[in-house]
Amino acid sequence: MTGKAEIVLRLDAITKRFGKLVANDAISLSLHRGEVVALLGENGAGKTTLMNILFGGYTADSGSVQVFGQTLPPGNSRAALDAGVGMVHQHFTLADNLTVLENIALGVQPLKDMRLRKQETCNKIKRLSDEFNLIVDPSARVGSLTVGERQRVEILKALYRDVKILILDEPTAVLTPQEADDLFATLRLGIQNGLSIIFISHKLHEVMAISDRVAVLRHGKLVAETRTADTDKNALSALMMGAAAKAPDITATTPGKALLSLKDISTPDIANNPGLKSVSLELKAGQIVGLAGVSGNGQAALADVVGGMRMPSQGALVLNGKTLTQWSPRAAVQNGIARIPEDRHKTGTIADFDLIENAILEGYSTALFSKGGWISWIKAKAFATDIIQKYDVRCPSPDTRIRLLSGGNMQKLILGRVLEADPQIVLANQPVRGLDIGAVNYVHSQLLAARDRGAAVLLISEDLDEIMGLSDVIHVIAGGRLSPGFARGTMTPAELGIWMAGQGFDAQVAHAS
């Protein structure tokens, strides 16, 4: 412990129970002036609950929160803000149709007052921009900004309120590596200016790079609190999971023939989501193709085309040597495409269906589960029970509604549903988003097993570590355009980052001309 600087924030023996689950078990944590404390933990470890208690969203069963020595009244959502604590959420809370200036001033000062003192507000924003290296145009509309710029606005919004303590929840989830580096530079400037920071993350290398101290949460308990300099990634990872983390063993394989080819495929833009711009891609047997890119750059359109949700407006889709003329989700399933959707809650499962009903969602009309329009619930139950055992889905019983399961167990059911059919192509769209490390490793091992069985795997992810760890070939998607394929180990994160920012394409064009 540093011990010298003043303690600005102290969480004292916070306990919060939800029924039988102890979300926070007597957690004590303190933050000193000018310090970055990383809060590390799997999903469901209790990080969000703890921050909700700090901001009055929940009332703790016992324990107290002190900011600058003052105990905050429990359950009051303004108390922490008024005491000088600001939070930048993972999902931004900005109004797209207002300018940066208006967004920052909103809620701090009355609108009428804001017009009168626009210049003053503008000057303060500029001063903060310079001070913290947060470059953004105050008169730009938020709707026209990039994700990285929006995050800067969120941080400015907090700084504008003169916060002394800044909490960032998974701030790099939506950023390119370059943008993440800029963010870290800003945070270091903040520290110099007297800010104290809590950095919530599950990415170990970021925690190592930015924090002074690390607090590790596991199953609601604070299992370790240590100076970052005294630890390393492996130790932290072990603390987080409760056992030494093992990276998947990857043996190189020689890819087979192309199972699905996309040839010069284009799709129209839909609202803010860019369509594909003459994308060509081959998915080969026994190969994992990783699709890297910042969220909202055409991944959804590509996943829709491969998954049967959308017929491309231009270009050809060739499956096993045959050009497709009819394409639908059911056709995709019948042709052996296993689809793991991006949003397992909204499109992957039906929350109020039980596990049995969810298990047969794609196959209910096949001879496996029905005959003459009547479903055999006996066969369906046997199938669900089989998946539950094979894929280790933790649930009270097969007829539990799936909304009661954790994200990891939900994902395991989806994996079982699609992989039991022994697919030739696997489309995994953000397959581990929001899962804890145990579940992440499980999903990854299943994808690798599918590859080793000879399936072609398309892995779409915003997590560069995941892409680089698993893929045999990496493509980057930016603005609906697809980069050339890069073989494993030929690119650094920074090099991929250039493509992710959309700059590689321009270089390619310049080079060609």
Added chain:
Amino acid sequence: MRLEPIANPSLARSIAPPAIAIIATVVIASLLAMVAGANPFSVLGLILKGAFGSQFALLETLNRATPLIFTGLAIAVAFKAKFWNIGAEAQLYAGALMTVVLGTGALPWSSFALIPALAIGAVLAGAIVLLVPAMLKTRFGVDEVVTTLLFNFIFLLFISMLLEGPLKDPMGMGWPKSARLISEARLPRIFEGLRLHWGFALAILCACAVWVIQTRSTLGYEMRAVGLNRDAAAFAGIPVNTVLVKTALLSGGLAALAGFSEVAGLKGSLTLDLSPGFGYTGIIVAMLALLNPLGVIVSALFVAGIFVGADSMSRAAGVPTYLADMMLATALLLMVLAIMLTRFRVVRD
């Protein structure tokens, strides 16, 4: 204050709010009876007696429940798939119209052939009436609430036109009323000498059939999936639009059977007052039954009992029959609130 969903409601949590809703309905109805100047206890007693207190009363209630079971099922089937059919009234009249068109001598068959033919004809008529809004919804995204609701008025005016013109009974002394069904077209009584026709048995049979379809068939599975999460259903490969059209056909057909059963079982001819809003009351019946087909039987009996009981209570106690409407409205509102409270808890900020 805000609402927080309850992940796994306890048994007490599932039962208490609806039970309290029923008690609260009775209390509010008593207060209304007092406002009307009657003794609340005697009013409630009279309603109960008027609905279930004698063989005559009971049969009257069962007869009144019959069309409500059909329209309640029609709504329950549609709402389960989140297809908002508000037009059961029009579909009911379509069924009645077809029954009258075919059953007044056009098909000179015996009862064994004619009655099933009339039922099938009615089902087809109701299905076609709802097919139009279903196609408009799936093809062009037209809101079915608007189309089905407005179609009720159009169709009733259409019936009125027919009853003043081509369908008018020449022997009807100028009343806007159709010719009477031939005797082979009339639904016989279930028990000799008791005023209860086979339409009631058909309604019970339909409720069981709908229950089996919903729980056992692929179509029922598709309808429930589409109703619970249209995006996930589409992603999994369920043909959402086709399912919606099939749901509409089933729903329209069930509502039309109410018209068939009323004409062939009870009235014998088509008039403009055939249905005192059975199509709309079907919504209440279905909601009170939580869209469960078997529950529809119970809630239709409850609703019919209140109507029949209120009629006789009104005569005895001098309280307007509107009390029945107000009781049903209160029951529905409180039940909807109660259902919400079984799934959400109110949290004070």
